[in-house]
Amino acid sequence: MSVDITLINKLLAAQNIMVLTGAGISKESGLSTFRDSDGYWSQYDPTKLASLDGFLADPLLVWKWYYERKQKAIAANPNAGHLSLVEMERLFKNFHLFTQNVDNLHRRAGSVNLYELHGNIFHSHCLNCGIKYNDDFVITDKVPICDICGGMIRPSVVWFGEQLPSDILKVAFEYANKCDVFFTIGTSSEVYPAAQLPFIAKDKGAFIIEINPNPTSFSPTADLSIRNPASEALTEIIHLYKQVRGI
Template sequence: MDFSLDFIEIIKKSQKVVILTGAGVSRESGLDTFRDAGGYWSKYNPYELASPQGFRANPLLVWQWYQARKIIASQAEPNPGHNAIAEMENYFPEFYLFTQNVDRLHHRAGSKKVHELHGTIFESHCFDCGLPYPQDFEIGETLATIPRCPECNGYVRPSVVWFGESLPYEALSMAYQKSQSCDLFLTIGTSSEVYPAANLPHQAIYGGAYVMEINPNETSFTRDSNLSIRQKSGEILPEILRIIKEIKVK
């Protein structure tokens, strides 16, 4: 792709960069939240598997799903889009990556400045009191295999944000603040329909940033973006990285 001189100029001038990533980036690594594991879990309603009510009703089912997702995510590999994002953080004085993905692929690609807006499937905490539960464990066929909180005896749960729950306050307020004050904002592989993350590119526009969208499909944000590239992130981000490397000093 040939980038416009305007875009190259924007990259040259940008000091503060914010990137927001969503499910599309993980999908290019073969991960698809509710269709994983050969479709076995697609017979369940997402609310049964990913809400506090669903966990209360059937914690074993919820844990078995998360355990399957952990295995699938561990076997997946970061794609060229993850890798390009990880390298980009070296070229800007300020760089923040906010992700809605819970699979840790950004970390595995080498990103150090990642903030997980929806938590991660690789950590756990107490459902009742919130105490982190750092030990490893394996879920079997019975309720007794779900670990209990050492403080209050509540069930341990995955540290992800479920339907009906708030996003972690610190990560979210930082995301708002950095979006409002950045020069360049990239929204990548996100449908722009899940709030409050979908607000972030709008915050960047209000703050005067140049906002670029990368998504194979049109989204509700497309018309508001300064530039929308309908391509897979794994194809276009390495090209953007190449331009950054040509004009920026590490």
């Protein structure tokens, strides 16, 4: 663990703090990642389950997979990593959390300044007319159909080959450009454009902390790499920060 006073001083001086999380933080809640050796993409074909072409070819297969993932997400609980980020939002005045996760755990933990770059597995919308559904569909043998137009309803997550929501992406680039401290947590740093964000922050002079048990392609660029799970690393950072501030 390399949490020391350098990081705490950066936090004390920071006007804006930005965080980017990936599947690694939810792994501690028992949810699978995608790109680890035991992740989803080692067992499943992402072009079948997480692309528009895959959905059009076999929508029921895709819905069943998302239904199963939703059940797992409901059964999981936010862990100390998610909860630490909620506490950081209270401790720091300009704190913005961007996540690539669609599992709703940050929201359930209580994060408010939260931006879901890849959507949310519990939201869906009509492929045809776009109307939104906050679904609690039980998927057995039918694809959910839009009440308004009869089109197929799809999960509101960003699939391969699709653009990230432009409004959220715009805010993400804005904060990456102006933050003083940037945390990249539990992300493989392989999925663009999210993976670009810490590089932008670094170019603008921000102090970058990577928290990931494993090295990533971003590691050589980080100012500080903490090779621990997010729950341990963030708990220690908060503890030391409070100690220094006497709170």
